[in-house]
Each structure stands twice: as structure tokens, then as C-alpha cells.
Amino acid sequence: MSEPFIGEIRMFAGNFAPKNWAFCDGQLLAVSSNEALFSLLGTNYGGDGRSSFGLPEMRGRLPMHMGQGSGLSNRTLGAGPGFERVTLSLDQMPNHSHGLVASRGEADASTPAGRVLASQTDGDMPYTPTPADPVDIEDMDSRSLSPTGDALSHNNMMPYLGVNFIISLLGVYPSRN
Template sequence: MSEPFVGEIQIFGFGFAPYQWAQCNGALMAIQQNTVLFALLGTQYGGNGQTNFQLPNLMARAACSQGQGPGLTSRTIGETFGSSAVTLLSTEIPNHTHTLQFFNQGDPNKRQSTPQANAALNLPSQAASKFFAPAGAMAPLAATALQPAGGSQPHENRQPYLALNFCIALQGVFPQFG
């Protein structure tokens, strides 16, 4: 492997940082032992700037470039954004309905209040085991019969990912600017 630039970030497919590299996990670093890297990063990712500074934190995150693309939100170096879990509000869900048609059994002697063997609530076109036979007019369920589900619990919101580690070079060639 060629010598990296100091501060270069690469992805590795193993669970440790190679020699002279550190994982991008937001760790505090002493300025006195890492003056070259501090000269490049400063306190963009945290730290007090007197005795320590922080490495970028890319644990459970995706890397993103700085700036602003067409129609996108502006991003600055060191900014974190996004959420790994989201609870959707009813205003954020596309408008849709949940309907179920069923036959109201008019004969009280044929009604069953508990599940029975070989009985099911089926669509009228499924003639195999009709619990409600389509002998009369179809009626919709009451509007309150089908309510939102999920208990306002958040759902996973992360993009697909692989178990890879971002690491930053602590030693190497100082990058030339200009």
C-alpha cells in the first residue's frame, strides 16, 4: 500500500485500525502527540483546541461531502444530520384507505362469536370455506373498525449498510494545497 496523506480517510473491511491509522469514531486526540493532524483538522469535529481535538465520527453514519448540490441542503464540515429511526406522523403517510367488505349474517342461529374449525372470513370470490356467505347486500365496516397501528413506534430509517470501518491516517505525507 502506498503512503497515505495525513488525514486521509479510507474504508477498511476489518474491525481494527491499521498501523498509524485510527478509527473515525469521534475519539479525543492529544494535540501534543498529533500536531500534524491537528494542523489539518483543528476543532472541526470537536475538542477544546488547547490540549485535544476530536477525530471525525463516522460510526453508524454515512459519509457526505461538504457544500450544496442542486436542490439539496447545504452541508458543512463536521456537521451531523439525519436520524437512524423515525416516527411517522399521519400527515407524512400517503393518503390511503383500509377497507374490508363482509356479509352480515341475518340468521342469528348461524352466527358464531368465537373462531371455529374450517371457518374463515374470506372474500366473496373465495368459495372454499365461507364463514360469511354472500347471500345478501355487502356492508362496509364502521370507520372506527380499522385504526392506525404501530403505537407511534419509530421505524428503521438507515440506508442499507455493510460492516465497514472508516479510518483516518495519523502519519503520512502532508498534503500540498494550491
């Protein structure tokens, strides 16, 4: 295998960082001990730039090329937007409807199972504002038309496989041209 560039990131299936490599876990390194790497990364991933600088934080993140592609939003070097869990607002929910359950059969109980609408034996509409013969009127099941759900967040992650990302601390200093 060829010698890596300083700052080169690779995926590694092991549970350790090989010699001269470090995990991309956002850790801070001393500038004085890693001047070449600092000259490439700067403070894009954290640190104060005087005594420390940060390595990229790849835990729970997907790598994405920086910049702005056609029709896409800008991706800034070192930025890590996005959330593992999100709560949708009403404005974000797609347009949808909830069905009203009814039966064409004749009603056979004043409190039918599931509290569904049914035809009446006298041919009247299922709903009469003031019935001629008052009976006990049951409310529809509250799940039929009322809002449903909670304002809880939901998981927003695609399927994934945990693999370590490592960054080369030593190697060939990359030419800028």
C-alpha cells in the same frame, strides 16, 4: 502503496487500526502530539482546540461530500444529522385508505365471522337506522375502519456492511493549492 496524506480516510476490513492510523470513532487526540493532523481537522469533529481535537465519528454514519448540490440541502463539514430510528407523524404518512369489507351474499347470522356487512334477505340496505324488527346489533370489528398502528419508531436504515474507517495520523502534508 503510496504514502497517504495526513488526514486521509480509508475503509479497512481488519479489526485493528494499522500503525500510524486511527479508527474514525470520534476519539479525542492531544493537539500537542498530532499538530499536523490538528492543523487540517481543527475542531470540526470535536475537542476544545487547545488541548484536544476529535477524529471523525464514522460508526453508524455514511460519508457524504460536504457542501450543497443542486436541489439538495447543505452538508456541513463535521455535522452528522440523521437518525437510525424515526417515528412518523400523521402529516408524514402518505395519503391512503382502508377498505370496508362486505359481501354481496345474504346475511346468514346476526354475528358473522369477521363482522362484515352483507345483503339482507328482504332487499333493505345493510344499515337501517331504526330497524322495524329490533335485533341484537353487533359492532363492526374494530380493525375494520379504526386507526391502526402505534406511535413507535421504526428502523430507518438501508442494508449495510460493517467496515472500519481509518484516518492517517502521519504521511504527506497535503498542499492547499
